[in-house]
Amino acid sequence: MGGNSPLTGSVSPMSAEYRRRPDIFRAICLFASILTILLLAFIFGEILIKAWPAISKFGLGFITGIQWSPNRDIFAVLPVLIGTAASSLLALLLALPLGLAIALFLSEDFLPPAIRHTIRFVVELLAAIPSVVYGLWGIFVVIPLVQKYGTILSAKFGFIPLFAGPAYGNSLLTASLVLALMVLPTITAISRSSLVSVPYALREGSYALGATRWETILSVIIPTAAPGIVASSILAFGRAMGETMAVAMLIGNSQRLSWSLLSPSNTLSALLANQFAEADGIQVSALMYAAALLVMLTLGVNIAGEAVLRHTQKATAGLR
Amino acid sequence: MKGIVFFSAITLTLCFPRFPIPTMNRILLAASLLASSILPASAATALNGSGATFPVPLYMRWASDFQKTNPNITVNYTGGGSGKGVKDFIANLTDFSGSDVAMSDAEITNAGGNVLMLPATAGTIVLAYNIPGVQAGLKLSRNAYVGILLGLIKNWNDPAIAKENTGVTLPNTPITFVARADGSGTTAVFTGHLAAVSPEFKDKVGTGKSVTWPVGIAGKGNDGVTALIKQTPGAIGYVEFGYAENNKLTMASLQNKAGNFVTPTLESGAASLSSVTLPENLRAFITDPEGVNDYPIVTFTWLLVKKTYTDAAKAAAVKAFVAYGLTAGQAVAPQLGYITLPANVVSKVQAALATVK
Numbered sequence: 242m243g244g245n246s247p248l249t250g251s252v253s254p255m256s257a258e259y260r261r262r263p264d265i266f267r268a269i270c271l272f273a274s275i276l277t278i279l280l281l282a283f284i285f286g287e288i289l290i291k292a293w294p295a296i297s298k299f300g301l302g303f304i305t306g307i308q309w310s311p312n313r314d315i316f317a318v319l320p321v322l323i324g325t326a327a328s329s330l331l332a333l334l335l336a337l338p339l340g341l342a343i344a345l346f347l348s349e350d351f352l353p354p355a356i357r358h359t360i361r362f363v364v365e366l367l368a369a370i371p372s373v374v375y376g377l378w379g380i381f382v383v384i385p386l387v388q389k390y391g392t393i394l395s396a397k398f399g400f401i402p403l404f405a406g407p408a409y410g411n412s413l414l415t416a417s418l419v420l421a422l423m424v425l426p427t428i429t430a431i432s433r434s435s436l437v438s439v440p441y442a443l444r445e446g447s448y449a450l451g452a453t454r455w456e457t458i459l460s461v462i463i464p465t466a467a468p469g470i471v472a473s474s475i476l477a478f479g480r481a482m483g484e485t486m487a488v489a490m491l492i493g494n495s496q497r498l499s500w501s502l503l504s505p506s507n508t509l510s511a512l513l514a515n516q517f518a519e520a521d522g523i524q525v526s527a528l529m530y531a532a533a534l535l536v537m538l539t540l541g542v543n544i545a546g547e548a549v550l551r552h553t554q555k556a557t558a559g560l561r
Numbered sequence: 562m563k564g565i566v567f568f569s570a571i572t573l574t575l576c577f578p579r580f581p582i583p584t585m586n587r588i589l590l591a592a593s594l595l596a597s598s599i600l601p602a603s604a605a606t607a608l609n610g611s612g613a614t615f616p617v618p619l620y621m622r623w624a625s626d627f628q629k630t631n632p633n634i635t636v637n638y639t640g641g642g643s644g645k646g647v648k649d650f651i652a653n654l655t656d657f658s659g660s661d662v663a664m665s666d667a668e669i670t671n672a673g674g675n676v677l678m679l680p681a682t683a684g685t686i687v688l689a690y691n692i693p694g695v696q697a698g699l700k701l702s703r704n705a706y707v708g709i710l711l712g713l714i715k716n717w718n719d720p721a722i723a724k725e726n727t728g729v730t731l732p733n734t735p736i737t738f739v740a741r742a743d744g745s746g747t748t749a750v751f752t753g754h755l756a757a758v759s760p761e762f763k764d765k766v767g768t769g770k771s772v773t774w775p776v777g778i779a780g781k782g783n784d785g786v787t788a789l790i791k792q793t794p795g796a797i798g799y800v801e802f803g804y805a806e807n808n809k810l811t812m813a814s815l816q817n818k819a820g821n822f823v824t825p826t827l828e829s830g831a832a833s834l835s836s837v838t839l840p841e842n843l844r845a846f847i848t849d850p851e852g853v854n855d856y857p858i859v860t861f862t863w864l865l866v867k868k869t870y871t872d873a874a875k876a877a878a879v880k881a882f883v884a885y886g887l888t889a890g891q892a893v894a895p896q897l898g899y900i901t902l903p904a905n906v907v908s909k910v911q912a913a914l915a916t917v918k
Contacts, residue, residue, distance in 0.1 A: 308773060309773060310767070310772060310773040311744065311769065311770070311771035311772070312752075312767050312768060312769025312770070312771060312772045313767055313769075380788070380792060381792075384792060384793075385792075388793070388794075406735070407715070407735040407737075409737060409778060409793075410792070410793055411778045411789065411793070489742070489781065493778035493779065494742040494778065494779040494780070494781075495774070495777065495778055495779055496773070497775075505777070505778040505779075514781075515742040515743045515779075515781050516742070516743060516744060516771065518641060518642055518644070518645055518743060518744075519642045519643075519644040519645065519743050519744025519745065519770060519771065520644070520744060520771075521644055521648060524744075524771075
């Protein structure tokens, strides 16, 4: 931007007068942003206070122990933590290649713009489907499929712990498959916009050097758009970890340790959703403890994501 | 307060003639405001209750039938679970509550002792299954069903199951046990029975509204469990009889204490109830009934009401509603899958209800 455009070049007496007044807009914005921070602190503080009896009683054993037995006042969440991490990671693993491929397809001119816009609209529409509908779809479509092919898989490859039988329909794999679909629009939308914003001069330069389209895509466009793609994955991971309704309907809600993807599992959010209403006494504290862990996990993922984002931005800075 | 508002409204309408309302309407308005402030408002009493989800269909039916003959009393009952019912009752959020599990002594103390537990209806808990090619009436011995729940029996063609079911072709399908994911009175009653039957179960799993099962998957609520059983070939799970029947699930015949295999029906459930003698506080847990034709897993469900209400109108309304439930209400119970209370139980509950003030 040039500094001598008519809009920014001169300061009229009117606006100088205006600047001396207290800036109400700025004050409102400041108030709103401080309020947001306070709200987060308040929520987290409240969770910690409610969780305190369980934190002081179970300590770190809550994270390393494997038994959750409300009837005996024994609470530990390792299997649930593993279930949360595993289902979200698996979902990301499945969704990232697909989402990136869709984003690439939609950002290049393989198709006429009208068709591209339609496809883009449909993919982003996936984000508008309510969680419970995904859950129902999972029940009627994914569960029978996983049960059928999971049984075959465990019969053939059961010696690999990941595919050990018996194969359940309500399993980690089912939940991950549906989660993958749910986070697909997040990955596609953000990746696409970062791919589109790669400067056209870079493409032209690459073509001018004799690179083919695919060489250009793989070694120029994707590396340049990498920060956006990483950001999309992190957001998707966060969404997958916090997703509740569909997971609670599909994952089997069983907190037992198992290596098998075909076994039922549980996630922190599903555990909270299932047990809060009927909990009393120390179980409420234990659930609050679990909620605090979930908040810390999502916070940790976002911070890690931020770090990765900055790192990749630096690494690809030369390309911009 | 109401009066003041009405009065000032009347003053406003009559004394400020420039207020743009046509004269005729003005007079009518004043008259109607006067009438509504002078005539006694209809003495409507609303009773609010919450708690056990198991008797929701029955209580809702009672509430709507009751209101037809008592238009001044509105009864609202929402589910949410036995635990919520007890919590709400202790926190004084409800006028009455429902619970599948009678309150513990500690909970009674928390409620200031101001509580009566009245058995209102009863139901059985059934083991419903979905085994491809197997009709209703699969016989499960005590060893078989405890073994399935402990994960010792993993396949439907296990000899322990086949032994009692000659002539039934049991498939080589893995067993998927379906439990409740949420805390529930149903689980408390079911585990109470299992612990009474099997010391090993008592030791490994224990009893309570929410336990850790050694095998299987879990769904939320009776409906969640019902759905999981329906969609999973090889599934077996525990639900209330009413839910199983409404959803046309196939139910297993269970071996009772006398050694007989009993099909879950309203009659076999009523048989189990007839052998119970209620103690003074009306709190009885039937963990393993002894009669020859008794169905083994049966429970009362209780209405929690206060001994003394601060509002006399509420006390009268609660008494009228529960009295209705104990008489005409018992007649509709079987239509909805609930067991009619035996006459001796009803008379005991009526005597207790009479003490409510």
